[in-house]
Every structure is written in structure tokens, then in C-alpha cells.
Amino acid sequence: MKVVGFAGYSGSGKTTLIERLIPALKARGLRVSIVKHAHHAFDIDHPGKDTFRHREAGAFEVVVASSRRLALMREFEQQAQLSVHQLIAELYDGVDWVLVEGFKSSNLLKVEVWRAQSGEQVRYPDDDFVVAIATDQPALPQETLRPVLDLNDPAAVAAWLVDNGERFEYHPEYYA
Numbered sequence: 166m167k168v169v170g171f172a173g174y175s176g177s178g179k180t181t182l183i184e185r186l187i188p189a190l191k192a193r194g195l196r197v198s199i200v201k202h203a204h205h206a207f208d209i210d211h212p213g214k215d216t217f218r219h220r221e222a223g224a225f226e227v228v229v230a231s232s233r234r235l236a237l238m239r240e241f242e243q244q245a246q247l248s249v250h251q252l253i254a255e256l257y258d259g260v261d262w263v264l265v266e267g268f269k270s271s272n273l274l275k276v277e278v279w280r281a282q283s284g285e286q287v288r289y290p291d292d293d294f295v296v297a298i299a300t301d302q303p304a305l306p307q308e309t310l311r312p313v314l315d316l317n318d319p320a321a322v323a324a325w326l327v328d329n330g331e332r333f334e335y336h337p338e339y340y341a
Contacts, residue, residue: 167333168253169326170265170275172295174285177278178316182299183264185319186326193327195261200252202267210238249273250340262326263335272340274333278316281306296332297325 171179183199190197210217216227220240227238237255249268256263265273269288277288277295281302289295290307297312298305299322305313314322326333 166256166258166260166263166335167326167330168263168265168273168335169333170249170268170271170273170294171278171299172267172269172275172288172292173278174283177280177283177285178299178301179266179278182278182316182319182322183266186264186323189319189323190262190326193323195327196259197262197264198256198260200249200256200263200265200268202249209236250337253335254337262333276314276322279305280316296329 171183173179187197187199210220216229216236216238219227220238225240225242229236229238249265249271253263253265265271265275269275269292272294274296275292275294276297276299277292279285279287279298279300279302281300287298287306289298289309289311295311297314298309299314299316301316312325314325316322
């Protein structure tokens with residue numbers, strides 16, 4: 166499996182780019198999974214549903230499945246900060262690409278998503294794990310030898326990822 170991160174500040178376009186990359190990669194016959202970092206408490210369940218009631222009753226894990234999907238919900242008894250590598254380990258091993266959103270300080274190879282209008286500084290000069298920059302700007306604030314990808318052309322970003330796929334091959338033993 167190949168893993169690439171997408172890092173950038175809020176509002177830079179990470180989610181939109183990933184949303185558009187998924188069908189571009191799927192059109193190439195590739196299976197794609199996502200790992201997303203959430204900053205706040207979140208819930209995918211709803212009060213009154215059986216799974217919600219089971220979690221509220223104290224179940225550590227609830228797996229719900231149908232003929233179309235599976236969901237696993239795990240309640241941590243104490244707050245836990247799982248690493249991106251622990252989350253990748255939870256994924257189905259038959260996936261071709263894992264796109265990671267967030268985890269901008271991780272040691273994964275990543276594409277920085279940057280827009281000048283955000284007012285934020287670029288990260289690539291100080292992050293050796295940034296291997297490319299996806300932007301809608303004609304010029305970057307600091308020179309780089311890294312590839313500059315068109316943020317508004319997900320097909321081109323997908324092509325670049327596939328063309329450089331060997332670079333993104335994930336070896337969990339490197340991160341142990």
C-alpha cells in the first residue's frame with residue numbers, strides 16, 4: 166500500500182483536494198482509504214440508534230455491518246492520541262492508496278496544500294517530509310526544488326502520485 170499525507174492550515178483546500186483525488190485515483194482502478202485527524206470530539210452515531218445505545222451502556226467497541234459497509238466505533242476509557250501509524254494499521258490491507266489528512270507534523274511523506282490568501286506561512290522550508298506543494302499560486306514565497314502541483318487539477322495531482330508511487334510505498338517497520 167502507498168501512503169501520502171496532505172498537510173496545510175485550515176481553509177487551504179486539503180479536504181476539497183482529497184475529495185477530488187478519490188475519484189481520480191478510482192478511475193485508474195485503485196482502491197483508496199482515508200485517515201483523517203479530527204481536532205475536536207466527533208460522533209458518527211446518533212442518539213436512539215442501537216449502536217449508540219450499546220456504546221452508552223459501556224461497550225468498548227461496537228462493530229456494525231451490513232452487506233454494503235462496516236463501521237467500528239471504539240470508546241477510549243481515557244483520552245488517547247493515536248499516531249497516524251496506529252490508525253493506518255487499522256485499515257484493510259487490500260487498499261492501494263491511503264490519503265492522510267492532517268497529521269502535518271508526522272513523519273509521513275506529504276504534499277503541502279497552500280494558498281497565499283490564507284495568510285499562513287508555507288511549511289515546506291522547515292519540513293523535510295514535504296515532497297511536493299499543491300497550490301493555486303503561480304509563484305511560491307520561497308524557492309524550492311520540490312514539484313509544484315496545481316491545486317485545481319486533481320487529475321494531474323493523481324497522475325503525479327501514481328508516477329511517483331514507489332516513493333510512497335508504506336513500510337510499517339520503518340516507523341516501529
